[in-house]
Amino acid sequence: MVDEIFDRHYQAGRIEMNAAILEIAGRFGKAFGNAFEVLNRIEYSAPWAAKPKRARLH
Template sequence: MIDEIFDRNYQAGRADLNAGIGRAFHRLGSGIGKSFKVLHNIQWNAPWNGNSRNAQCG
């Protein structure tokens, strides 16, 4: 009886741990992907290709 309760709690704890690790890796991957997208835009998008409304004289 005690072993069954322990096993049930252990399995629930492992499931929570695995879900937390999965969420952490997903958030980390998303952050890295967004960072690379921003760096790509900075490196390869020419400023003169933007909207003419956003151009500033000065």
């Protein structure tokens, strides 16, 4: 009986721990991908291809 209760709590704890690990890994992957996109855009953007911004007249 005690072993069954322990096992239920253990399994529930493992499920929560695995969910937390997956969430952290997903956030890290998203942040890493975002950083890679930004650095890639900086590295390969051609400054002469950007359209000049017009000044506003008030």
